[in-house]
Amino acid sequence: ExxxxxxxxxxxxxxxxxxxxxxxxxxxxxxxxxxxxxxxxxxxxxxxxxxxxxxxxxxxxxxxxxxxxxxxxxxxxxxxxxxxxxxDGVEPCPICFSILNPKTMGLPNLQCRTCSNKYHNSCLYKWFNQSSKNKCPICQQPFC
Structure with missing residues (x-):
């Protein structure tokens, strides 16, 4: 709008x-x-x-x-x-469910090579630390 x-x-x-x-x-x-x-x-x-x-x-x-x-x-x-x-085509981060990162006000820019979902840097970093895995939260494939 x-x-x-x-x-x-x-x-x-x-x-x-x-x-x-x-x-x-x-x-x-x-x-x-x-x-x-x-x-x-x-x-x-x-x-x-x-x-x-x-x-x-x-x-x-x-x-x-x-x-x-x-x-x-x-x-x-x-x-x-x-x-x-x-x-265009910007979807909310699947971790925080927001287009803008609540802290940095940035757009999701880290993309999974398998499922193509995009994440905020800080959301993905926190996800990796809490899960102790470097896997995509959606497809569970290694995140490179």
Whole structure:
């Protein structure tokens, strides 16, 4: 779910993206001299998205808004597309049943080579320590 709010007074476009317990928010500030000056893009909430990935998205948005035929709508839709791709197929961690790790706010990224389930690093580490086995919690195959 995505919502877009605009303010003529503050010259800001605020875009919020909700997916399960994940919330991302981007603010585009439009200078009064736009398009002669570039917009400013700020991430006010980016839980689950790395700083590096966010910077790449900002560069893409700036490129779209400074190109000859790029619009602010194009920039918002590009951001939505990037976020959709980031969360596409992301399932909750089978150990904690959450998409975002409650402690690190990261996405499940360790994948079992046999059953393809993905786990949070800390959840899998805790599972291995408590079970005294290095086996996948779902398929019970050795986790490499």
């Amino acid at each position: 995505m919502t877009v709010r605009g303010s003529k007074v503050s010259r800001e476009i605020t875009t919020t993206y909700l997916k399960d317990e994940c919330t991302l928010e981007m603010v585009i500030r439009v200078p009064s001299s736009y398009p002669l000056r570039s917009v400013e893009v700020e991430c006010t909430k980016r839980i689950g998205i790395s700083e590096e990935r966010w910077r790449r998205w900002v560069l893409q948005i700036l490129k779209v808004t400074t190109s000859q035929d790029g619009s602010l709508l194009d920039a918002v839709m590009l951001w939505k597309s990037n976020v959709d791709k980031e969360f």
